[in-house]
Amino acid sequence: MQALVIVAHGSHLNPDSSTPTYDHADTIREVGAFDEVRTGFWKEEPSIREVLRTVEADEVYVVPLFISEGYFTEQVIPRELRLDGWDVADWDSDGLSASHVTLTAEDVPEKTVHYCGPVGTHEAMTDVIVRRAESVTGDPNVGDGFGLAVVGHGTERNENSAKAIEYHADRIRQMGRFDEVQALYMDEDPEVDDVTDYFDSEDIVVVPLFVADGFHTQEDIPEDMGLTDDYRTGYDVPAVVDGHRIWYAGAVGTEGLMADVVLERAADAGADIGDALEVVREKTRATEEV
């Protein structure tokens, strides 16, 4: 028996914070790749502290629904899961390359726990960003004549936060699909406030690399970019700012294809997922066309 456990932040204030986690868990549950699919949260229940005891399978793949490696993936989650012998050095990561490590957990010593790197740094995440651009423009071939901005939080406290953004922006740039690709940030330069300064293209797709829609993606970023003076009054997609059409995508984590990245993480750690990847790709694409 093998189980998938998706761990995420959750919120005491915003019920939408956990929605993408549940959605991706449901998608994966439906394809039947795992005997069990469970979710655990830092701020909701079951807590990460207790999620492993809700699992009946003896092989457990834990995938953090977080964007970057750092405080949560290296300290909080391993501590709360009570991973015996956890040492971040075992990931041997440069901040982008954490794959998985196999350990046991103190409160369920009979289980084997495969603790995976976060979804945000997996190479498959690049495809989700591109898919997000397709979803928001309604054009499966979007690229020509378009600029793409990948937006991160950015923080001086954790250099890995920006690394994930740069990594995916570079990969999309190398695809040559969009005329221009730029990494932008909320809290450091180059700032998303000045998005139109960084593009010549008339059309710009803006994809925030966030797990869930919340305060930052629904309020800060739309207002900072000048899509709206007050997020409560809403904004158009696309909205015209300084002569550019801004196609604002909202949090990439809400994209159905994200379930694919979760599966990729578990498969990299040794999970037997059969043809689930293909099924999820078909399923998430079909859902959006409805």
Add this chain to the structure above:
Amino acid sequence: MSNHIDAVVDAARDGIEHDGFAVTFEDGTYRLDTPEMTFENLSEDELYDLFTQWADEAGHDWHFWSDVVGDVSQHRRAFLQWVEGFDERPLNERYEALRNGVSTEWGQLRITVELDDDTRVYDVRHVDDADVDTDELDPYHDPLAARQLSTYDENGRYRPLKSGNNLAGGWVFPDIDAHTLVETVETFYPASVPNWYREREGTLDVEHWEDTIGRQTGMYSVIETWNRGDGHEHVDWVAEACCDDSQCVKRREWQCDDETDLDVDGGDGVFPCREPCSLVIAASRKWTRLEGEETQTYEFELTPSEKAQVEEIIEAVADGRIDDIREADVYEGANRYRTRFLRAKLFDEDGNLCGVPTDDE
């Protein structure tokens, strides 16, 4: 012809032992032991007839636990047995009760189990809807539907705590099977079944306040600074504020530390709370900041009724009674018009009570 008798007789060759009944197979014949009688040298047909006549309930029960519930985790099985009082009543009494339906409560859930042809069927609804006709409730059959039902209270506000004592009713999971029952219960109250089971087995890993606070890092590490001196009065206040039965359906088992119990009661919940939850931690961080302040002396003039009214407002907010106070009931201190009058009379333009500034300028 009942499936469960077929199943019992099919399995009898390997031997069966269940709740006082036993079947053994030796030298080509069967032997059936019941709590009252023994039958020996039985052919397969005779065994079939005996089960039909003498041990139908035992066969039914064996079939349910062996074939229908089958090979599941110990906590799942123990919970299903607890729901129908497996350890509380002998087989015949249990079956008599199950024919009429056996109900129990789990937090704000009311769970009923009844016999059905070859199995059991369960019904889950809000305890307040115990006597409501099933037809008047919204029916659900997918355990994951409980996720949405538990996300908002009856006013449509987000419930950050799944075990909060404010689950909205109006729904029912009718005629569900054993597997769906446990999944539904665990969706309403995550980890409640495994923790309850661990407690029954004497292996619940309770983490007390000091342990939980001690492992916090980042923005929550500050809470440790709240533990000054030997007292735990502040932790009593936290438990009284957050962990009371009126707020949370779990029974608080965590204390100050291994040797020091809190002074406030942990409540009567059927399943335990094994450590301060994330909501308690988040609130305690705020209280740590607030409690770091020194007290000051303010001088106000209030009428006795105004002082009493301030106290009534605090009571009403703390007990969540605001919505119950009628708009025109000016006899209630926390009535909106009474409160607006108090503000109009006593607050200055900066919102200072009696015109007394909060900060000592």
